[in-house]
Amino acid sequence: MAKEKEKEKEKEKGLKSWPIYLYVPNLIGYARIMANIVAFGLCFANKNIFTALYFVSFVCDELDGRFARMLNQASTFGAVLDMVTDRVSTAALLVVLSHLYRPCFAFFLGLLALDIASHWLQMYSTFLSSKTSHKDVKDSKSWLVKNYYQHRPFMGYCCIGAEVLYLILYLLAEDEPASVIKVFMAALKRKSPLMFLSLLALPGWAIKQIVNVAQLKTAADICVMYDLRRNEKP
Structure with missing residues (x-):
């Protein structure tokens, strides 16, 4: 009897967990994942489709947070899903750039390692501090980290700037692998409008x-x- 009751309780817990998986912000997260899968599947075949899908995924990154707050559907699963999707998306784009700009291969992999290590350690330290969000940095000893997370426009500019710059590098990449500086100089000579955006980003x-x-x-x-x-502790 005791075992049967335990099984029933486990089933009830399983049923109760399903609504969280179906929260609107999490559904947006799944859509982002699908968009990225298609995008990176076409990254070397069609730059326009890749850029459009990646940009849509990036915009949805802002929407899921808004819906979570608006619908009161914030969840730990959603926060982890959001961060993992962000990090994997950026990491995959950096891998693509490391292929397109082979002379700068180590540079892009270094950026990838820094991004993953920084955010993973931040998330882990959040749980050690018994906090529910990695953005809860009100007691951080770094004024830069504190201002970054506590001022959304500032954080938004930095995040958008990084992603836009990576996308511009992707769009400017030539058929033959070249250094970033060489490609930028060529784009500058052509007076490409992308150069203006890159300077802003x-x-x-x-x-x-x-x-x-x-x-x-x-x-x-x-x-x-x-x-x-x-x-x-003793």
Whole structure:
């Protein structure tokens, strides 16, 4: 009888969990994943379709947060889904760029490693601090990280700047692998309108990389302090 009751409780928990999977923000997250799968499947075949789908996915990244707040459907699963989708999307784009700009292969992989490590450690330190969101940095020791997450327009500019710059690099890439500087100089000579956008996006991209480094350090400090407190316990 006891085992049967336990099984019934497990079934009830399973049924109760389904609505969370079907929250509107999470449905948007699934749509983002599908858009990215199609986009990266065509990234070397059709630049226009890739750019359109990637941009749509990026816009949906803003929409899922808005719907979560508007519909009161914020969830831990949704937050993790959002971050994983963000990081995988950016990582995949950086891998594509490392292929298109082979002389800068190490540079793009370095950016990928920094992005993944910084955000993963930030998320892990969030759970160690018993917080529900990796954006809860009100007690952060880094004024840059604190201002980044607490001022949405500033964070938005940095995030958009980074993604736009990567997309511009993707669109400017030539058939034969070349360095970023060479491609930029060629686009400058052609007076490509994309160069104007890239100059607007560049500061945001640069700040985001600095934030990633600062975030990596502050998150690592939290992990170390957690270890020290645990070791002090008898």
